[in-house]
Amino acid sequence: MIYRFDRFSIDTTRHVFACDGEPVHLEPQVFALLTELARAHGALVSKDQLVQSVWQGLAISDATISARINAARMALGDTGRDQRMIRTVPKRGFQLVPEVIGQDVQGVGDVAMAAPSVRFAMSGDGAAIAHSVNGSGPPLMRVGHWLSHLELDWRCPVWQPFLARLGRNFTLHRYDQRGTGLSERDLTRVDLDDFVGDLLAVADAAGLETFPIFAASQAVPVAIRFAALHPERVSRMVLYGGYAVGRALRPSRPGEMDEDTVLGLIRAGWGQVDSAFFKAFISLFIPDGTPEQIASFARVQNLSITSENAAILRAAVDRFDASDDLERVRVPTLVIHAGGDAIQPITQSQHIAGTIPGARFTMLDSRNHVMLPQEPGWEEMMQAVTEFCLRSD
Structure with a gap:
């Protein structure tokens, strides 16, 4: 699956994150976190959901989640103050702000993912x-x-x-x-x-x-x-x-x-x-x-x-x-x-x-x-x- 939003794309099949078509290196957990946010297509993703999908249910601290969110924001040219790309909903979770279009790599074509x-x-x-x-x-x-x-x-x-x-x-x-x-x-x-x-x-x-x-x-x-x-x-x-x-x-x-x-x-x-x-x-x-x-x-x-x-x-x-x-x-x-x-x-x-x-x-x-x-x-x-x-x- 390829998720496209703003200037960015996430290709989950090839494990590639790109900006304006150019690959950008991400740490695996940051890639997984961005993928989970993109897959939600603007829906709220709770901390518990991130722990399950990114850390496979392991016990981790809030500081660890915050560090990965900050790294994801940096990759998107965002900040915790602007929250133009990733929005924090206090005590509830996170949302990806731009509209996301999903493309099935098997040729299904662009589909609205809601x-x-x-x-x-x-x-x-x-x-x-x-x-x-x-x-x-x-x-x-x-x-x-x-x-x-x-x-x-x-x-x-x-x-x-x-x-x-x-x-x-x-x-x-x-x-x-x-x-x-x-x-x-x-x-x-x-x-x-x-x-x-x-x-x-x-x-x-x-x-x-x-x-x-x-x-x-x-x-x-x-x-x-x-x-x-x-x-x-x-x-x-x-x-x-x-x-x-x-x-x-x-x-x-x-x-x-x-x-x-x-x-x-x-x-x-x-x-x-x-x-x-x-x-x-x-x-x-x-x-x-x-x-x-x-x-x-x-x-x-x-x-x-x-x-x-x-x-x-x-x-x-x-x-x-x-x-x-x-x-x-x-x-x-x-x-x-x-x-x-x-x-x-x-x-x-x-x-x-x-x-x-x-x-x-x-x-x-x-x-x-x-x-x-x-x-x-x-x-x-x-x-x-x-x-x-x-x-x-």
Whole structure:
């Protein structure tokens, strides 16, 4: 991603800060601090957010933060008195003053980075589900999944290119799964049908009658059950890196941690970059992630859900079972899976594709559970999703 403001640019892919097109050396922490401020696009960035993203949650003094802010101001030709470029909001945090334009280095183009507005739909049990829309074109529903935050995702170097790319061809509808992001955090009801009800509530609130679906990971069984129950509402369906039978209901793979160990690690190390859980989480989800992408994932972890709710939700989605729904699905379906995915076995997608009548299957060359925009397979996936969902036959 390249962020441009005033006379300056920050290229996070090449790790280059430039003034009037000429590279300027910055200390790594100053570069990371400026990147975090630019990514916020004028929104307030708290000291806690800076500590998480720049110092990976380590205990540091206010004097250390002030020193890096002063160095960032110096690089921008600013001072603590003028605050023309970086504004201090006492006891709250910092803001980058100039307008920021983000450019996806994968060719998405210049995009305004302000997060789309958020609305709420009431699910059948009264849960408030946060949902949002971006882009233009025919509708496409992205089903909510375990780790999401409608606002943070729009500034995340993993998710923003994906959202912007889909927004080029579709009016993209997305929502935060119950218990996560901006949706209601209560997790009293976590059956598969509750999550199907959330999808229905968002579609109804958005006025969507018939629409294609994109679902990834644990959103896949939700989409399968929804398509089986409401075939008249779904025109096409793309299922990426998912499963029909949850981890707790299928035989363990060699070397796989037992559920109690996983849930214990989540409760003890959620969002802590130095914890055993976070290191294992990253090594499985995005082993090829850049430092910026990994830091962003830590931030999303911390702000999208509490550690206790993460454990509750993890236990719930690991018990989703949509296997009996597969043969009842009658909508055109494309199943995609990364060949080296260590989170969900490719055999689950193969089973889904082999059971849903007429489903197509595509394997991508990647070992990341979440496809990264710098991978060749990312472009292959985006083209496949776009072409399939725009088909009319």
